[in-house]
Amino acid sequence: MKTLLPVVLSLMIIKPVQAMDWFQSNTPLTQAHQHLLEDDLGAMFNSLVELWQSEPNKRVTPYLNDLLGQSLSKDCGKSLSSIALPEWISGVNVIRQTIQSPGRDTYRLVVKLRSTTDIDEISFRRWVDTTISADSSFSHEQPIPGTELLNERNYLKRYNLTGKVEAGLYHLSIVAKDGRSYRTWVILGDSSSSQYVRWTSKENWKVEKSALRNPHCPLPQLEVGLFDYVDGQYDQVWNKTYESNYPNALELDGIPNDRYVLAVSINSRRWQGEIIVEQAQTISRTYDVSQEE
Numbered sequence: 001m002k003t004l005l006p007v008v009l010s011l012m013i014i015k016p017v018q019a020m021d022w023f024q025s026n027t028p029l030t031q032a033h034q035h036l037l038e039d040d041l042g043a044m045f046n047s048l049v050e051l052w053q054s055e056p057n058k059r060v061t062p063y064l065n066d067l068l069g070q071s072l073s074k075d076c077g078k079s080l081s082s083i084a085l086p087e088w089i090s091g092v093n094v095i096r097q098t099i100q101s102p103g104r105d106t107y108r109l110v111v112k113l114r115s116t117t118d119i120d121e122i123s124f125r126r127w128v129d130t131t132i133s134a135d136s137s138f139s140h141e142q143p144i145p146g147t148e149l150l151n152e153r154n155y156l157k158r159y160n161l162t163g164k165v166e167a168g169l170y171h172l173s174i175v176a177k178d179g180r181s182y183r184t185w186v187i188l189g190d191s192s193s194s195q196y197v198r199w200t201s202k203e204n205w206k207v208e209k210s211a212l213r214n215p216h217c218p219l220p221q222l223e224v225g226l227f228d229y230v231d232g233q234y235d236q237v238w239n240k241t242y243e244s245n246y247p248n249a250l251e252l253d254g255i256p257n258d259r260y261v262l263a264v265s266i267n268s269r270r271w272q273g274e275i276i277v278e279q280a281q282t283i284s285r286t287y288d289v290s291q292e293e
Contacts, residue, residue, distance in 0.1 A: 028054070032067055041071050041079040045272075049185050052169035053127060065167050068189040072270055076217040081273025086182050089174065090114035090152055094124070094186055095278040096165050102285055107161040109133075111172065115153050118177040122157035124186075127169040135160040164191050172275075186272060193279045195220050197266045200248070205264050205283065207246045220268045222246045226287065227261040234261060255289050262287035 028050040035044035044067075051064055071080060085092065093112040098105065109132060111122050119140075126132055141154040167189050174182045194213040200206045207222060224247070225239035238255055250262070265282040 036067065036070060039074070041074065042082050044071055045080045045187070048187055049169060052187065061167065062190075065189045068187060072214055073216060075271075076214060077271035077277070078273065080271070081184075081275075083184070083273060085274050086180070088115055088117045088176065088180060089182060090116065091276070092172070092174075092274070093276045093278055094172070094188075095280055096188070096191055097280045097282065098164065099282045099284065101283075107164055109159040109161060109165050111157040113155040113157075113174065115155065115174075115176070116151050117180070118153065119155045119174065120177045121173070121175045122155060123171075123173045124157065124159065125171050125173075126166075127171060129171075132165065132170075133159040133161050167191070184275070186275065186277070188277070191279060193220070193266070193268045193281065195266055195268065196281055197222070197264050197283055199283060199285070202285070203262075203287065204249050206248055207266060214270075217268070217270050219244055220266050223263075223265045223267065224250065225263045225265075226250075226252070226255065226289075227263060228258065229261065250287075252289075257289050260287050260289060261285070 028047045032044050032047035032051065035041070035047060048064060048067060051060075056064060071077070091112075091114040093110075095108075095110040095112065097108040097110060099108070100106075109124060111124055113119060113122060122138060124132060136157065136159045139156045139158075141156055165188060168187075170186045170188060172184050172186050192210065194211045195207055195209055197205055197207050207220075213219075222242040223239060224242075226237050227234040228237050229235075237260065238252055240251065261284055263282055263284040265280055267278055267280040269276055269278045271277065
């Protein structure tokens with residue numbers, strides 16, 4: 001109950017006249033609160049969808065983000081939806097990416113899909129029916145090692161953006177080549193993360209805390225990679241992922257001496273039912289490997 005107090009207080013600030021009898025009214029906003037207090041997170045999510053469809057003003061938007069954040073305090077979002085993915089979809093990841101290189105920040109929204117059938121199209125649009133970017137690409141990736149026997153295919157829809165993806169209601173649509181389709185709502189909240197990574201020197205970095213971490217969500221993953229620029233493309237030559245005990249410098253051996261691009265990423269994740277929603281921040285810069293023989 002203590003964790004719900006900030007949300008109730010914020011409602012009193014937004015609507016002080018109705019604060020005394022807000023449970024007596026019957027709006028999506030009061031319904032969302034009541035479902036949250038009753039631990040009916042699926043119904044609360046449906047109320048949030050209805051609230052976002054009503055195009056709330058800027059005063060209410062931060063409050064809806066707080067409601068979504070409060071709903072993650074049970075199981076990191078796994079109870080927000082009981083609707084299972086169709087049998088031909090193995091997994092869906094919706095990823096907001098910020099890539100910071102010297103003198104430039106790049107933003108992307110990426111949908112990763114694992115499927116046992118051929119996919120014709122993936123789209124991610126903001127409510128009502130607005131494309132988030134005209135600059136997008138759709139690709140078929142190589143299978144993950146060990147999944148070939150399952151006949152699993154990997155698809156990637158990437159949107160290149162001019163800024164961060166705003167909080168709000170989005171519609172995910174996946175269409176298979178045999179005509180089957182899967183469509184669902186996705187609510188994105190505040191894009192801030194509890195941890196971020198920054199450079200401390202030319203060759204070292206540090207993971208910093210910006211807020212209290214939700215203990216019901218997994219620890220953010222740190223991924224470190226080296227990329228070689230070959231024929232106009234960046235090819236990954238080394239990478240390692242850390243679940244905890246994050247390093248502050250490269251731990252590599254056997255990489256040929258050369259100039260590479262060093263990329264360090266911190267990735268936080270939550271769920272919306274069976275869909276994984278991720279927030280990824282990457283810092284990158286050139287890095288010279290000059291190991292002694």
